[in-house]
Amino acid sequence: MLRVRVIPCLDVAGGRVVKGTRFVDLVDEGDPAELAERYARDGADEIVFLDITAAPEGRATMLAVVERTARRVFVPLTVGGGVRTVPEMRDVLRAGADKVSLNTAAVRDPELVRRCARRFGSQAVVVAIDARPVVGGPIAHGRPADRDAARRGSWEVVVQGGRRPTGLDAIAWAERVVAAGAGELLVTSIDRDGTHAGYDTALLRSIADRVPVPVVASGGAARPADFVSAVREGGAAAVLAASIFHRRVHSIANVKAAMAAAGIPVRLGRGVAA
């Protein structure tokens, strides 16, 4: 049976892993390759690197990090941040990544998703959607907002770490990028990121019900029970977290054990107790 993946996310800036609350107040948490290797040993099903500075001058640094990590980590590696073109994506894949996650660049140029999928296959293209609940009713985005949307809630896509709203409805955007070839969606509730308030399961469910591709839950994980909710209530195919793993609040093995106890199929490899 296909397993639900548990994915540690490493926010990388200047070649180091950092973590802050809502993308600010960054704290140095270690060497990316070293942390990635530790996670792989602990049972991580995949590793995500997010280049949170994503500055053009940082690209070479990030490629070096990917290259160094790919030498010692033999689980799938996804890299996000800073990729704006097909050749840039090619460089990241050549450095040893399996997938590239597109966020701001896809909002700016939605055709980029199609071009990347056509060139490298949908399996290599993840679209990261940072979303924030809309207060006071759904976004109509060109068509009348329906009553269902008002009832289930509505979320707006934001970029630049939540600093810039886009006016895009997150669910409609999810459907659009999947139609363009995205093979997976990384859905982050930006207001919960780093807050330990739990995943936004309503947001996850709203998107997971509308797209055939895997939805990766992100933003707000604190307790093992949150991971269970993301799958049970949110319909997530994979669960991602950062700080609770970095700070060793919970190990990946803990989280997997809680998921397995709740009847969710997870990979329990060597050294991971069932």
Place this chain on the structure above:
Amino acid sequence: MTRVAVVDYGAGNLVSIARALQAVGSEVALARDRAGLDGADALVVPGVGAAAPAMARLRRHGLAGPIRAWAASGRPFLGICLGLQLLFEGSDEDGAATLGVLPGRTVRLDGAPSLPHIGWNQVERRRDDPLLAGIADGADFYFVHSYAVRPDGPGAAALTLAETEHGRRFVSAVGRGRLWGVQFHPERSGDDGLRLLANFVALADDERDSAAVSRVPPIGARRADG
């Protein structure tokens, strides 16, 4: 040191397979043409994507014939993902005729709850084989695909090493002598994936030794390290 040629025909990420083979102690050479196979003890054909463009690229590089000949010769061979599918006669994905070393076709993974089939899934043993030595039956491996092989004819059952379930059962590993193919990605499957590659390299090494000692038939399974 066992020298492994990894076929480089522009069909996907070679970095991870090359590094994984190095991590288990083999010497890796990327083969872009027929000459790239010279001196190799074992051949690995990786690849993701569709069969027709892959076959076109192999032909353009003059590699289709040499790969078919190698696979048919009984020398150590490992096909991964598309590299497994190419061993069969044809693919329903785009109607391409493929290498035809093994009987059967590549067919769509119908009835799957989601496609592509992406993620970790269990590989269930159908028979013992030295390639899978030291790996638990039902161990998880990493998959990324929408099509799978369907061996055909009298030898089909003997060819099947392992199966996996995603909506329906499909063949996830095949083997015949020193010819193997896996639908999953051992280079992305953690310790068990590295174990499989270490087994492959060790078996190729046995082959080389026995070839050196006047064609003594290969001596079955040598476990990597228990």
